[in-house]
């Protein structure tokens with residue numbers, strides 16, 4: 046498999062998140078990327094450092110104000126308040142900051158969707174490079190028709206057009222999709238992470254050229270809680286082009302595969318010309334963060350059915366946290382597409 050990865054993505058470090066009232070270390074650690082990279086390298090996948098394709102592709106998905114914020118906030122903060130640990134907001138807003146808003150504290154909260162997206166010194170550099178992996182994978186698939194995998198870290202599917210959330214800063218799957226749209230008029234995103242791909246949903250919610258399908262643990266009892274319900278089907282001309290399939294918390298293979306069968310059926314009726322797979326492996330029973338009991342065998346069944354579409358496919362890494370099984374699971378998932 047053609048893989049894109051850069052060590053620059055390790056620059057986002059020491060992030061924490063608020064869990065049950067305490068700030069704890071984020072499970073989205075640099076080692077996730079390193080472990081997956083090592084396994085893919087050992088198994089002779091073709092690993093390429095992404096070429097810098099520029100910020101313009103990212104601006105097709107994210108607002109200029111948000112991108113400028115991500116690029117500058119840490120340095121501005123240090124200049125104003127001095128050296129400190131990664132930045133965490135103490136206010137939150139459900140709308141992007143007012144254009145007149147100058148306060149760094151206000152801007153930090155205005156661009157944050159929750160308290161799981163701290164900004165450290167290397168956050169922009171790592172996120173930008175992560176997005177470049179997705180762009181390079183999309184370009185490879187667009188040019189060759191062959192599948193490609195972006196080892197994105199930080200992940201992206203919780204990030205909206207103007208907000209970071211859930212360890213995500215730039216929506217890599219959406220950015221890859223937008224590039225694929227240059228050639229393919231109908232692109233489907235299939236998100237199999239255990240959490241709802243809420244950022245991706247909001248980015249494409251009013252569009253009929255991109256189908257966003259997400260299967261995930263029922264948000265009535267699982268993050269991100271406020272989206273991912275079945276009644277969310279799109280708005281305007283996008284009505285019918287968003288699909289959420291839920292399974293219950295703690296599910297194992299049976300419920301997971303039943304949800305996937307529904308998602309595949311809905312994706313087929315969209316008649317996509319290309320696929321973006323938002324690959325979260327955090328439903329695995331071995332995942333330290335996911336609270337579900339899905340086996341690697343079930344994930345490989347997903348890969349087989351995705352391959353059966355016979356379409357140009359970009360695979361983008363989303364969640365999946367450090368366990369002995371994670372690197373192997375990614376490798377085996379990708380290898381289904383190689384055989």
Ligand SMILES: [Zn+2]
Nearest residue numbers: 238240327364
């Ligand atoms: Zn997840």
